[in-house]
Amino acid sequence: MNSVMKVVMRLLREVPFTSQIPGGALALLSVAALLFGATSANAACGLPGTGLKSPIGFPMSAHAENDQGDASASGASIVGLWHVVYTAGGSVFNESLDQWHSDGTEFENAWLPPDSGNICFGVWKEIAPRTVRLHHVGWTFTPGSVPPTASGTFTLDETNTVSLDGKTYTGTFTFKTFDITGAPTGVEVTGTMAATRITVD
Numbered sequence: 477m478n479s480v481m482k483v484v485m486r487l488l489r490e491v492p493f494t495s496q497i498p499g500g501a502l503a504l505l506s507v508a509a510l511l512f513g514a515t516s517a518n519a520a521c522g523l524p525g526t527g528l529k530s531p532i533g534f535p536m537s538a539h540a541e542n543d544q545g546d547a548s549a550s551g552a553s554i555v556g557l558w559h560v561v562y563t564a565g566g567s568v569f570n571e572s573l574d575q576w577h578s579d580g581t582e583f584e585n586a587w588l589p590p591d592s593g594n595i596c597f598g599v600w601k602e603i604a605p606r607t608v609r610l611h612h613v614g615w616t617f618t619p620g621s622v623p624p625t626a627s628g629t630f631t632l633d634e635t636n637t638v639s640l641d642g643k644t645y646t647g648t649f650t651f652k653t654f655d656i657t658g659a660p661t662g663v664e665v666t667g668t669m670a671a672t673r674i675t676v677d
Contacts, residue, residue, distance in 0.1 A: 559672050596612060596613065598612030606637055
């Protein structure tokens, strides 16, 4: 059990603490316990998904020398469609299909059930050659609510560097959750990501 999980579980067990916080914040702490309780827990756009033991394989990933994309050292760009694997604490944290647009916006479809909020958005800017910073936002939902009820928001901040051939990128991320009022819940996860460009051929 990692240290974050231990803290979350301790907070949930302390009755005086839990009796003084709003139900939405308590729900988010419960979600955090789910996120960190399994070695393959997922989180990004909404609630945790099914939990993956290894990343999914995608066809048309950029492997061949003749793949499309910004492949020159001077023109390598993050613009395009990517298969992204997030890792935290040595385990797969989440997985997504991530679309980066030339206008500085970004769209992500996470490996989560659609009713948990698997679609989310971001804005990005280049901060150095082939390196970008992303600020990504989305909703969180109360576990088991029917219909799904938003319980707060999350942010995902990344710094990514595209490889010289434009076929992959790597980076770091910080994931945080907030209650429905916008107050931080104390849940924070840091990790790394590795992405492979998805191509037409």
